[in-house]
Amino acid sequence: MKKILDCFEYLKRYQIDLFESICILLECFILKQNHQIPSLLQKAQRRQKIYESYLSALNQYVQATPPNPHLNLAKVLRVVQETPLQNLGLFFDLITQKKTNNKLFFYTTPLEVSILLNALADLQEGESLYNPCFGLGSLFLQIPKGVSIYGEELDERFVKIASLICKLNQTEATLMCNDVLKQPAFKDIDGFLQFDKIICNPPLHSHLGTNYIKEDERFRGFVSKNYPELVFFFHALVHLKTRGVFILRKGIFKNLESKFQEKLLGRLECIIDLPKNIFPYQNHDFCIVIVGKKTDKILYIDASKKHFYQKDGRYHRLTHIEEIVDLYSQRKLTCYSKTLNEIDEMFENSQSEEGVRLSQIAQIFKGKRVYGCSKDEKIEFFEIGSSDFESLGFSNHFDHLRLEGQIQKVMEYALKPYDILISWRGSFPKVTILSPKLSHLCVANMGVIVVRAQDPQNALGIYTYLFSSVGYQKLCEICTDCLEIKKLKNFVLPSNLSRHISYFGEIEKLSSKLRSIQDEITHLKDLI
Template sequence: MEKLLQCFEYIKRYHVDMLDSISIMLELFIIKNFHPHILTESITLGSKRKPLAQSLNAKIEEIIGQELFIAINPNINFLKILKLIQATDTTLSNIEEFLHIITQKKTSNKLYYYSTPLEINELLVRLLDIQSDEKIYNPCYGIGTLFLMISQILHAKQPNSPIALYGEELDSRLAKVAKLTCKLANIAYDNLIINDILKAPFFEQKFDKIICNPPFSAHIGVEYLKDDKRFKGLHSLAKTYAEWVFLIHALYYLKKRAVFILRTQTLQKSSLESEFMQRFYKQGLIEAIIELPKNIFPHQNADFCVLVLSPNNQEILNIDAKGEHFWKKDGKYNRLVNLNEILDAFFARKENEFCFLMPYTHLTSYHLPLTRRDSEHSEGKTLSALGVEVFRGQRVYGGKNDTRIEYYDVGLADFSEYGFSEEFFTKRSLGDKPKVQKYALKPYDICLSLRGNTPKVTIFSPNIAHKLAVANAGIVIVRCVNPKQAIGLYCYFYSHQGQKALSTLYEHYTKSIDVQSLKSLTIPTDFESHSQERFKQICAFSTQLREVKNALEALRG
C-alpha cells in the first residue's frame, strides 16, 4: 500500500487536477491487471534508456479509449512509477483501500465528497443482496468506488455473472473516473450517464435495487420541480435537505430495495416532511433504519444513518450501531467495524441488545423512533393536541398605520436566563395599535428565540399583566391553556430532554425554528409532574444568582 501511495503522491506533482491523477492510477491498474506484458515490456525498454512517454501513452490510450484516456505527463520518471505499480498488489480489495485512503483519510486532497468510506460501501452493497439478473441504479455515482464493492460481492456469490449497472452523475470529470473504475472491475458502463436528474431524468424504467450516498452540501435549485411527476406535492422538501431530492427521485424508480445514507435529523418529526412520511407509512416503505457511529464521514458533524426501503413492510427494524462496539479510531476519523453483526441482525430481523422491531401499528406519530429509548418515550401529545397556541412575534411599528401608543418591544435581551422575565428595556411610543393589542404578550407566555445555535427560552411573569408588550419578529410565542401547563412546559424546555428536542428543530432548519414543526413537537405525558416544585427552585436560584452578580458589581466601586 505504501508503494501505491508513493506513486500517487509522485504523479500528483505533475498534474494540476487531482481527478486526473486518480484516473492515471486507474489506467495503470488496468494495464497491470489485464495487460501485464505491456508493463513488463515498458520497464525493459525504460531500463535500456529508451524514451517511454509517447509509446506508453499511446498504448494506454488504445486500451482505455479516447473518451476516458488521461495522458501521463511526459516529464514523469516513467520507469519509477511502472516499477512501483509492478511491485504492488493491485487486487480490487487493495485498490479499494488505496482509494479509501486518498479520498477519505487524506482530506487535504478534498475528494471526500465524491466517494464513500470503504466499510460503508460494503454495508450498503451487502444490505441490497444483489442478484445476477437485477438492475442496479445509483442517481449520483461520483467517482464510482461503490462499483468496486458491487463487483467483488456479486462475483463472490455468482462468479462471472453480468452486472446491470445504471447511474446518473452531473459532473463529467467524476463520471470519467467512475467509468475507469468500472473498466477495472470488469463492469459494463454504457448506462452510466452524465445528466442533471432534476432538469431531465434520463431513465424511464424501474430498477430492482437502488443505492445512494447523496451530496449533503449541494445547492439545488427547485423552482422547476413543481410540475415534475416525480416530485408532485413534494418539491418544497428540496429546500430543506439536498438528500431529500435524491430520495424522492430514486423512489420513483424503485422496484425491490433501496439503501440511502441520510443525516439522522432528516427522519425527525417535522411538518414539512409529514406528507412524505405519511407516504412512507401508508406503503410500509421503511424496512430498516441503521444508525451509524459518529465521525466516520470526514468534515461532517451530523449524525448519519442508513435508510433501507422496500415495499409493503409490516414493521421497521431499528439498529443502533453508534456504540463503541461498531467503530474503531483510524487517524482523525472512525471506521465502521463488526459489519457482520449488523448484517446478521438485518437479515434475521430478530431483536437483540442493539436492535429492535417497531410494528407500524405501534407508531403513534410520523416521528420515527430511532432507538429503543426513543420508542419507550414516544408516547405523548403534540403541542397542538395539548391546546397550546404557537405563533411568531411581529414588527408592529414603522408602517403607515402608526399612531401614538406606548408599549414595550420585547427581544432576546429581555429574556431572563432562568425563571420569570418581567423587565423590558425598549419602550416605543408609535405603532400599529390594532396589531399591538392583538399580539400583546400575556402572563405565563413562553417565548423562544427564532434563531440561534442553541434554544433560548423564557416565561413571562404574572407581573406583566399591567404592561403592554409585544415580542419582535425574532421570537416565537408559546401560549398555554393555563399557568400550570405553562410552568410544566417551561420546565420541560428547560430540561436536557427538552433542550435536545428543541435543538433538533433548530438544526433541522439550519439554526432556526419552524412554527409548524414546533406545533407538531411531541411532549411527554408526564411533563407537568413535579414541575411546580422544580420551577420554584429555578426562581429561587435565579434570585440568588442575581443578588450575587449585583454584589460582585458593587465591589467594582
C-alpha cells in the same frame, strides 16, 4: 500501501487537477491488468522514452489522460506493478476519507460503509444496479462480477473515474454525465427503466432549482431545502424494482412530511442507525434505509452502539458488518434490533437517553399582534422582529417603537430578561437572547417564537446549545419554511446543558468585538 500513497502525492505535484491524478493512476492499473507494464519498464531500463508508447498502449483500452511530460512515468508504473489490484478499495478510502486535506470526502463513501451497503443490497449475478449520484464511484469496487451497473453524475471527471473503476473491477457499466433532476437519462417511451437494486448515498449540499422540480412527476411537487437528499431518494424510487439501500439523515424521520410518508407506506423494510462521526466533517446522525416492494413491519437495527464501531484517528470506523447483515437478512430480534409498527417508535428510547424536551424546561409561545384596532390606547412599547436580533449574545437595542396598542395584550405578552427569541419563518432561523438589563417594555411580533426558560441558567444553556454547530443544525432540521411550535416543544436538549453555559462568556466577548468592528466600519463609511 505507503508506496502507492507516496506515488499519488508525487503525481499531484505534476498534475494541475487532482482528479487527473486519480485518472492517471487508475489508467496505470488498466495497463497492469492487461500486462502492458513490463514491456514499458524494459524500454525505460534501456533509457528509451516511453511517453508515446505509454499513450499508445493505453489508448487500446481507454481514452488516455495525458500525463505531464515531465512526470517520471517509469517511477509511477513500477509502483503500480507492485501494488495488488485488490488494494484499490483501501487506497481510495485513505485518499478520500482519511486524508481529508484532499477535499474528496463528499464524493465517496467510507470503505466499511460501502461494504455494508453492497452486502445489504445482496446483488446477484445477472442483476442490474442503479446509482443516481455515484460520485467518484469507489463503491463500485465492491460490486460482484456479473452485475450490470447504471448511474448518473453531473461531473464528467467523476464519470471517467467511475468508468475506470468499473473496467478494473471487470463489471459492465453504463454511466452517464447528466443532471438527474432536470432530465432522467434512463427513461424511454414506456416510462422509467426499472433496475433490480439501487444503492444511493446522496449529496447533502445540492443547490436545487425548484421551478422544474415542482412539476416533475417523480417528486409530485415535494421540495425540501433542509433535506436535498430526499429529491434523489424520490428520483431513485421510480427506478426501483426489488430493493433500494439509501443513506439518509436520521432527522428526516423526526419530521416526516405526509408526502414522504406516502412514498414509504408499506415499502420501508429496515432502518439501521449508523455510529456518529463516521463521515468526515459531518455532525448529522445518519442511518441506512432499505426500501422494498411490500412489507408489513419495519426492522430497526441500532448500529450506533459502541459494539459496532471503534475509534480510528479523529473519526469512528464501522465494525461487525457481518453481524449487521445477519440481523437484517434473518430479521433477528436482539438487544440491538427490534420491529416497529410506526417510525416514531424509533425515537422513544433515544429521547430519554439524549436529554430532555425543550417543553420540559421552558414555556414556548408565538409573538402576537397587539395593536391596530379600535381598542388601542396610548402606551409605548418596542415591537421586536428578527431584524432586531443581535448576531451574538444579548439583544438590548430595538428600533420599532409603537405609541399605541391594546394595553391588556401588551402587558400579557410583554417579554422578560433572558427570553430566547427564534425567527418563525425560513429554513435557517435566527436566534437571540434578551439582556438581563432589559429596561423597555417589549413585545415579540408574529414572526417570532419566544422560549421562556424556568431560570436564567437554563436560558443561557439553551441559547448556547442552539448557538453551537450541533444544536443549530438540529434546529434547522425541524424548520421547513416555518418553525412549528409542536416540533420545537419536542426538540431534545442534551442532559449536560451546564457544560454549554460556560461558553456564554466567550460569546459575549466576541459580541463586544463584533460591535466594535461594526462601529469602525460605520465610522469609515462616514469618512469616505
